[in-house]
Amino acid sequence: MSKYTASDRERLIKLVIEGKTYREIAKETGIPESTISHTAARYGHRRYGIANCESVAALAMEGLSRSEIAARLEVSTETVRRVARENGIEVKTNVEMARIPDSHLDLVRSALCGGMSQMEVGRVYGVCQTTVSMYLKKRGVKAWGREQYHKINERHGTRYF
Secondary structure, three states: OOOOOHHHHHHHHHHHHOOOOHHHHHHHHOOOHHHHHHHHHHOOOOOOHHHHHHHHHHHHHOOOOHHHHHHHHOOOHHHHHHHHHHHOOOOOOOOOOOOOOHHHHHHHHHHHHOOOOHHHHHHHHOOOHHHHHHHHHHOOOOOOOHHHHHHHHHHHOOOOO
């Protein structure tokens, strides 16, 4: 026999539908998150609730990335990805939102040929080395190590390749 009454379950479902996170509901009701999760799933309510679909859409329109939306809603990035995919919402990843403008490709190439590492270029733009690498890859630039840029620079006598 369940320790929680039908009115407790109804209250939990109502809070899930309102879009509250399991953590918020647990704090408010004193019921463990796992119980809330199980109850919501048992009664056919998705983990993220209806209101979170609207929240994901609103935050995506503000220009937030998937991980920023997840942090704001206190859900996983996988949940944000699933909500977005199931509802046709376009949400960009951190790499897609790299703060390196397309117009700076020549500057990035020049910096790399001039001896800067991808990590150093990333520091200039406030992004990580992986973001620089993905930025180059998406623009058809093969990302090499620092030594290869120097070899190309010496071979062609130019700062660009």
